Amino acid sequence: MGKRPCSGNDGERLFVGVDLGGTTISAGLVNAEGTLLGIASDAVGEDHRPHAIIQRIRALVEVVLRGNSRTLEDLEALGVCTPGLMDSRSGVVQAAANLRGWREVPLVELLAEEFHWEASKVTLENDTNAALLAEAWTGAAAGIKHIVLLTIGTGIGGAIMCDGQLLRGSKGQAGEIGHSILVPDGRTFGGAGVSGIFEGYASCSAVAIRARELMPPDSSLSKLEAVECEDVFKHAAAGDSYATELVQETAKYLALGCINCCRFVDPELILFSGGMAEAGDALLTEVRRQFQKYHWNLEPVRVKLKLASAGRNAGLLGAARAAMLSQR
Amino acid sequence: MGKRPCSGNDGERLFVGVDLGGTTISAGLVNAEGTLLGIASDAVGEDHRPHAIIQRIRALVEVVLRGNSRTLEDLEALGVCTPGLMDSRSGVVQAAANLRGWREVPLVELLAEEFHWEASKVTLENDTNAALLAEAWTGAAAGIKHIVLLTIGTGIGGAIMCDGQLLRGSKGQAGEIGHSILVPDGRTFGGAGVSGIFEGYASCSAVAIRARELMPPDSSLSKLEAVECEDVFKHAAAGDSYATELVQETAKYLALGCINCCRFVDPELILFSGGMAEAGDALLTEVRRQFQKYHWNLEPVRVKLKLASAGRNAGLLGAARAAMLSQR
Structure with missing residues (x-):
């Protein structure tokens, strides 16, 4: 029986998605229907030099292929996603968010060389875009x-389709929505030097910082040694009034940010992912309530607000999807 | 010699663009290079019933064709633009901004019937989108x-390419950028029921309102019977300190709005049109200064801020361009 080049030994189109995060590298084998067939992960480790990272990626790709009785020849394409500033067209990471010393690293070229492939077989995408691709492929969108x-964690990452x-x-x-200005001359946050940005009010880090700033002694949060965002949500759920106020205020800023998404790009659906999304429906319900309150009176609210569903594998699924789309 | 259907009698592709404004209807004959060959205008008049408006449009189209020794048969397509809420795909004006009683008017269908054309020969576009199409075709973009x-007048219209x-x-x-929220729970403005929207701080109307609100008796503006936006700019240029302060504050809000445009959609160029753009370089220089001040430190400012150049014919040129693009 004839075998199609660049496809699995049963003719199945196969892709590898690599999620190159701050602490973990994961590689997933994914088919053209978006089914994750296998996954291999490893710590990023201390050696962040591009050559060392490329070696770790190669090892993980081989592990996940072996575990599924496949070889490199079975792959149609490979996608990699990472946080940071990058040019996905040229395949260059301009500045990685979590990899020391990464400036202008031609990641696509380096990976292609390592695998002895044409560069067109490797795709680079930022991690939030990859997560959105995953959601739009097989997830909540x-x-x-x-x-x-919106990926709500240390900051707020955004991606727009x-x-x-x-x-x-x-x-x-x-899609750098977390850096849009929501409160002119408002609170300082992060290292980009702009006051009053969205993520300074509605990210997990911002919630924790705000909680500590104005802590009243009668709040149950004041008994904790270090207050984190999830504590605020837990104590609000348990009835603490200060924590409840913080959650409502956070939901208000999230709602304002969502309204601005509607005014700029008019989405049908806004998805929440990242650490804060773990607060689940308690958060969404409050954001929807505040959205309604600040929504214009020209029409009823039609945009849907939902939790993302692809979870921790969103990055590698989306990286695989980016690779697949690049082969059209 | 054979004659191409739907083109001028010398084979030139010809389009009509109609700008259906609040007080004036204009029709322009435009070729495929974006040259305006002729224009005819008339007052909208008191009778806003769709049938009456359609008749006026037809009359103007015939005038402009006759003036250029052309006939309806020479036209490849017709585009119409108007302010308001509309669905350009279905060709329906949901709510016109300035035409009384216009709710769910199937403008494309009505025009096609009037001219005995297929509906595919008529295109509907909102006026800000049309202006952007004109700028991108033969104007400043x-x-x-x-x-x-950004069209800065009574409100702030936005269009994104x-x-x-x-x-x-x-x-x-x-692109409803004027309705994005810039100051949570800020000043009320307009009829959409949302406080703190961008156009409540940076539109011409907002400047005039703010000028009157806090007028100090020693400002040269206080001598005027009714202060309009252009007075504020004139008196600032003449050295009045209150007017100067207002101009600087307006430029600041415009700069913040422009930064948010960059964070959401990352344009290469932001164009200013409408009444406030008549303040010209005096305004742009101050907006650029404030943009620099509020810009993130991750990279130098790369977006360009410029005045639109298509002027009062932007709408009909862009409507013709929309018609042309629809025929591809």
Whole structure:
């Protein structure tokens, strides 16, 4: 029987998605239906030099292929995602968020060389865009073409899909929603030097910082040694009034940020992921309530607010999807 | 000699663009290079019934064709633009901004019937999108693919082009930048019921309102019977310190709005049009200064801020361009 080049030994189209995170590297084997067939992970380790990272990625790819009785020849393409500033068109990571010394690293070229492939077989995507691709493929946004994803953690990452296509902008910087200005001359937050940005009010880190700043002695939170965002949500659920106020205020800022997403790009669906999304429906209900309150009176609220569903594998699934889309 | 159907009698491709404004209707004959060959205008008049408006449009189209020795048969397509809420895909004006009683008017269908054409020969576009199409065709944004246009007048209209395509969003509402929230729980403005929106701080109307609110008796503006936006700019240029302060504050809010455009959609160029753009370089210089001040430190400012150049004919030129693009 003839074998199609670049596909599994039974003719199945196969892709590897690599999620190159701050502490972990994961590689997943994914088919054209978005089914994750296998996964291998390892710590990033201390040696962040590009050559060392490339070696670790190669080892993980081989592990996941072996575990599924496949070889490198079975792969149609490989996608890699990572946080940071990058040019997905040229395949260059301009500045990695969590990898020391990564400046202008031609990651696609290096990976292609390592595997003895054409560069066109390797795709680079930022991690939030990859997560959105995963959600739109097999996750909470499957079948939907106008989507915003907000990843709410240390900061707020954003990704935008319009008419089924990732919105990139002129320099690949579209969707930096966490850095939009929501309170002119407001609180300082992070290292970008701009006061009053969205993630300074509505990220997990911002909630924790705000909780500590104005802590009243009668709040149950004041008994904790270090207050984290999840504590605020837990204590609010248990009835603490200060924590409840913080949750409501956070939901208000999230709602304002979502309204601005609607005004700029008019999505059908806004997805929440990241640490804060773990607060689940308690958070969503409050964000929806505040959204309604600040929504214009020209029409009823039509955008849907939901939790993302692809979970911790969103990055590698989306990286595989990016690789698949690049082969069209 | 054979004659191509749907083109001028010398084979030139010809389009009519109609700008259906609040007080004036204009029709322009435009060729495929974006040259305006002729224009005819008339007052909208008191009778806003769709049938009456359609008749006026037909009369203007015939006037402009006759003036150029052309007939309806010479036209490849017709585009019409108007302010308001509309679905350009279905050709229905949901709510016109300035035409009484216009609710769910199937403008494309009505025009096609009037001219005995297929509906595919008629295109509907909102006026800000049309203006952006004109700028990208032959105006200040020619050759640029990632553009935001801000029309600063009574409110702030917005239009976004990404990768050469108008960004429409899931319900045709993308680019409603004037309604994005810039100051949570800030000043009320307009009829949409949302406090703190961008156009409540940076539109011409907002400048005039703010000027009157806090007028100190020693300002030269206090001598005027009714202060309008252009007075504020004139008196600032003449050295009045209150007017100068107002101009600086307006420029600051415009800069913040422009930064948010960059964070959401990352344009290469932001264009200013509408009444406030008449303040010209005096305004732009101050907006650029404030933009620099509030810009993140991750990279130097790369977006360009410029005045739109298509002027009062932007709407009909862009409507003709929309018609032309629809025929591809």
